[in-house]
Each structure stands twice: as structure tokens, then as C-alpha cells.
Amino acid sequence: MNIKEKVRQMGIQAKKASRFLAVASSEQKNKALYAMARALRDHCKEILEANEKDLEEGRQAGLSYALLERLTLNEKRVEAMAVGLEEIAAFRDPVGEVLGMWSGQGGIRIGRVRVPLGVIGIIYESRPNVTADAAGLCLKAGNSVILRGGKEALHSNRVIAQVISEGATGAGVPEGAINIIDNPDREATMALxxxxxxxxxxxxxxxxxxxKAVQENATVPFIMTGMGNCHIFxxxxxxxxxxxxxxxxxxxQRPSTCNSVETLLVHSNIASQFIPQAMAALHEKGVEIRGDKTVCALDAQALPATDEDWATEYSDLILAVKIAESLDEAINHIAAYSTGHSDAILTESYSNAQKFLNGVDSAAVYVNASTRxxxxxxxxFGAEIGISTQKLHARGPMGVEQLTSTKFIIYGNGQIRE
Incomplete structure (x- = not known):
């Protein structure tokens, strides 16, 4: 069987399983989630052995510190995956929630109810914990899932998906509810x-x-997540x-995550006082500074920034620093370079805080708090599929509720439309 046909058969099986999950009770789904958590704990040794294979291959391939950190599992992280599934089980089940009911023409009763999306495909990189998180969230929301992890986590993802799938089927969920494409060939991704x-x-x-690959090649609907060029002003x-x-x-705290700050903007009126103090603290933590001319003049260790630095998500201990002449300039800079993930202002001015909240168009906008x-x-929301940086369907952290849609239900008593 070729790769394309194998993926198609996986789709057929997932579609069939999704019909079961769509009408499964909360008790059935929760039973499966607890079984999946037990399976992770029971097979922790096998998971870590598979993860060590991935890490060794990653080191040989020259993966960066940030990527290796994302890839690494240990007993604590496997336990966190299991706890995450149990937390998902404890959440309110959104499926079947009636969002409204009203009378329509001729006395019909119209309602809107929350329903699963159906079959969800998830393509992800590096972090093998996403395998368990994504499967658990999809199942709780009544969806089946086809997972496509990165080749750097191939061994880890394969074992995690296998054990949680066996846990779910042992609890009464049909095969095909949790699927993983474990062939690293790009053709498999294209088929999905x-x-x-x-x-x-x-x-x-x-x-x-x-x-970019999804935008250029996908013919199915997609939700963009994750790009995090985050700012603090x-x-x-x-x-x-x-x-x-x-x-x-x-x-x-964890520079490899998508909610870590990548660009720091500082008002010019406090630059001479704030830059030396802040840069010294950052250098002490091992952060490389890439600054504009003013920043470089105030911090001898700073490297000159290029235009590319303002648009870069480093996912590493590197920070771009720029002086802004005004709040408006800071907002305009963020509009030009932010990926719409998370941006923050540090201020004691209520009016400036409100102007920033209103003017910055990101999924999460902060006042006096870390973007982390x-x-x-x-x-x-518990575990998440990702942080949606687009505006249609879902925006921000995507938990169980964001993995549902709605449909209309209509009660009649013989009415016909004239």
C-alpha cells in the first residue's frame, strides 16, 4: 500500500470513529481519557527509551539547543502529560450545550447547539507532549484525530500515540479515534x-x-497557530x-516557547535610565541583545540589529531591543512586525494602557504582565492544541470548546412554509 492510500485508509477509519465520538456520553469519553493517562504512566519507560533515540538522532543532526529542549521528555514531563489528560477529563463537556432557543416563523422553535468538528488533522513539530495533549482535547470534544508529528520526534510520537490509542480502545472507543502518520515522507503530509x-x-x-507549506498546499480548511513574535513596550x-x-x-523562563518575548520596545524618555539596568539583568541571564543605534550606545555588549531582527521569532536567548519615541510608534512597530500572538505594555498610565489594549490587534494583549x-x-482551558493567531473560528489558546462548531436544531408541529 502506497503512502497516499495508507493515509486515505486512516481517514476512512477516523471518519467512522468520529460518528461514534459525536454521540458518546461524557462518561464514555472521560473513561477513555483516564485510561489514556494510565497507559502513559504504565509505559513511561518505553516512551523515554524512544525519546532518547530521537534526542541522539537530533544531536547527530545538529539540532539547536532550543529544538532539543522542546524535544526532551523525562519522567516529570510524561507525568505532566498524564495529568493533563486527567484535567481534560474533569472539564465540562461542551458537546450538546444549547447556546440559545427562540421562536421562529410559524411557531417553529429554533435552537443552536454545540457539536464536534468531526475529524481533525494536526501537524506539529518537535514537542512530543503535543501527541497526548492534542489527542485528549480532540476526544473530549467528540472528535477523532489524525496526528502528524515532526520527523525529529518520530520514535517518541509513535510510542505515545500507540499507548494512548490502546488505552482508549480498551475503554470502549473504536479504533481510528486516535491515528498517527509515522512515515517521515513529505508525501504523507501532502496527502493529509x-x-x-x-x-x-x-x-x-x-x-x-x-x-507556508500549509497555506500553499492545503485544500482542507485550516486554523493557523503558534507563530510568536511577541513584544513588550x-x-x-x-x-x-x-x-x-x-x-x-x-x-x-522558557525561551523556546511561542509566548516568549522576542522584541523589547522602550520609550525614549526613560531609555538612558532603563536600558543599562535592564540589559545588565538580561546579560546576567545569558541573553544576547540586538539593538538599534541608541541601545548599542547605552549597552556596550549589544550587537547592531538589522531589519530582519524585528521580524524574527528567535525561540532562544536572543532579544531585539528598540527605542520608541512614543506610544503610537510602539503600536505601529507592533502592527508591522507582530505575528498577532501576545504583546504587552508596562505602564502606570490608565489611558496609555487602554490605548495599547485597543490599538494592538493580537490574540492576547497584556498590561503589566509577562507574555508567558x-x-x-x-x-x-487545560491543555491546548495551540495558540490561534487568526480571527476566524477561534483565536488565542485553543482548548476543548474551540474544537467544536455549532448546528441549528428546529422543533416543529406540522408547520409548512408559505
Whole structure:
């Protein structure tokens, strides 16, 4: 069987399983999620052995520190995956929720109810924990899923998908509810992108190259997630004692994540005072600074920034720093370079905070807080599929509710339209 046909057969099986999941009770789905969590714990050793194969191949291939960090699993992270599935089980089931009911023409009763999307395809890179998170979220929302992880995590993803699928089927969910394409050939990805007969939506979670490939090749509907060129603007009224810890957290707590800050904008009125203080703290944490002329004049260790730096998602201990003459200039810079993920202002001015909130068009806009908070768990959604940076269907962290659609239900008593 060739790759394209194998993916098609997977789609047929997933479509069949989605019909079961669409009408499954909350108890049935939760039973499967708890079984999947137990399976991860029971097979932790096999998962870590597979992960070590991926790490060794990644080192030999010269993967960056950031990519290796994303790829790494340990007992604590496997346990976090299991706990994540249990947390998903504890969430309110959105399927079947009636969002409204009203009377229509001729006395018919019209309602709108939340329903699963159907079959969801997810293409993702590096992080093998996404395999469990994505499968759990899709199942809770009544969807079957076809997973396509990156080749750098091939061994880890294969084992994780196998054990959670076996856990789910052992709890009564039909085979085909959780699928993984474990062939690294690009043809398999292309086949998934064009599977219109079986796939209801495709969610790519990864870098610029993946997004570009989906935009150029997918014929199924897709939801863009993840690109995170995030900004923090330090206003002239900012409290510097608050500002430096926020910036350090946003850049250094986990620099490989999409919600880490990549560009720091500083108001010119406080630059001479703030830049030396903030840059010293960042250098101490090992952060490389790429600054404009003013920043380089104030920080001898800073490297000159290029136009490319303002548009770069480093996912590493690198920070672009620029001086802004005004709040408007900062907002305009963000409009030009932000990917619409998460942007923040540090200010003690209510009017400036409101102007920033209204003027910055991103999925998450912050006042006096780290961009690292943009996360499904922090927002109360538990695990997430990703952070949607587009505006149609879903925006921001995509949890269980965002993996549903709606349909209209109509009650009549013999009415006909005249």
C-alpha cells in the first residue's frame, strides 16, 4: 500500500470513529481519557527509551539547543502529560450545550447547539507532549484525530500515540479515534493536507516553513497557530521595579516557547535610565541583545540589529531591543512586525494602557504582565492544541470548546412554509 492510500485508509477509519465520538456520553469519553493517562504512566519507560533515540538522532543532526529542549521528555514531563489528560477529563463537556432557543416563523422553535468538528488533522513539530495533549482535547470534544508529528520526534510520537490509542480502545472507543502518520515522507503530509473527503479541519502547529507549506498546499480548511513574535513596550510611566522581572520572565523562563518575548520596545524618555539596568539583568541571564543605534550606545555588549531582527521569532536567548519615541510608534512597530500572538505594555498610565489594549490587534494583549501567561492551562482551558493567531473560528489558546462548531436544531408541529 502506497503512502497516499495508507493515509486515505486512516481517514476512512477516523471518519467512522468520529460518528461514534459525536454521540458518546461524557462518561464514555472521560473513561477513555483516564485510561489514556494510565497507559502513559504504565509505559513511561518505553516512551523515554524512544525519546532518547530521537534526542541522539537530533544531536547527530545538529539540532539547536532550543529544538532539543522542546524535544526532551523525562519522567516529570510524561507525568505532566498524564495529568493533563486527567484535567481534560474533569472539564465540562461542551458537546450538546444549547447556546440559545427562540421562536421562529410559524411557531417553529429554533435552537443552536454545540457539536464536534468531526475529524481533525494536526501537524506539529518537535514537542512530543503535543501527541497526548492534542489527542485528549480532540476526544473530549467528540472528535477523532489524525496526528502528524515532526520527523525529529518520530520514535517518541509513535510510542505515545500507540499507548494512548490502546488505552482508549480498551475503554470502549473504536479504533481510528486516535491515528498517527509515522512515515517521515513529505508525501504523507501532502496527502493529509488534501484529504477533503475525510478531514474537517487541519491545524498546523510549528514554524514559518510549516505554515507556508500549509497555506500553499492545503485544500482542507485550516486554523493557523503558534507563530510568536511577541513584544513588550516599556512606557515612560512604567514602574521599573516591576518591569525588569517581567521582561526577564518573558524572555528567559522558557525561551523556546511561542509566548516568549522576542522584541523589547522602550520609550525614549526613560531609555538612558532603563536600558543599562535592564540589559545588565538580561546579560546576567545569558541573553544576547540586538539593538538599534541608541541601545548599542547605552549597552556596550549589544550587537547592531538589522531589519530582519524585528521580524524574527528567535525561540532562544536572543532579544531585539528598540527605542520608541512614543506610544503610537510602539503600536505601529507592533502592527508591522507582530505575528498577532501576545504583546504587552508596562505602564502606570490608565489611558496609555487602554490605548495599547485597543490599538494592538493580537490574540492576547497584556498590561503589566509577562507574555508567558498565554497558555491554555493558565487561561483555564487545560491543555491546548495551540495558540490561534487568526480571527476566524477561534483565536488565542485553543482548548476543548474551540474544537467544536455549532448546528441549528428546529422543533416543529406540522408547520409548512408559505
Amino acid at each position: 493536507m488534501k484529504m477533503n473527503d475525510y478531514l474537517d479541519v487541519l491545524i498546523p502547529r510549528g514554524g514559518k516553513g510549516l505554515k 516599556v512606557d515612560e510611566t512604567a514602574d521599573m521595579e516591576k518591569a525588569v522581572p517581567i521582561i526577564l520572565n518573558a524572555k528567559t 501567561f498565554t497558555d491554555g492551562g493558565v487561561f483555564g
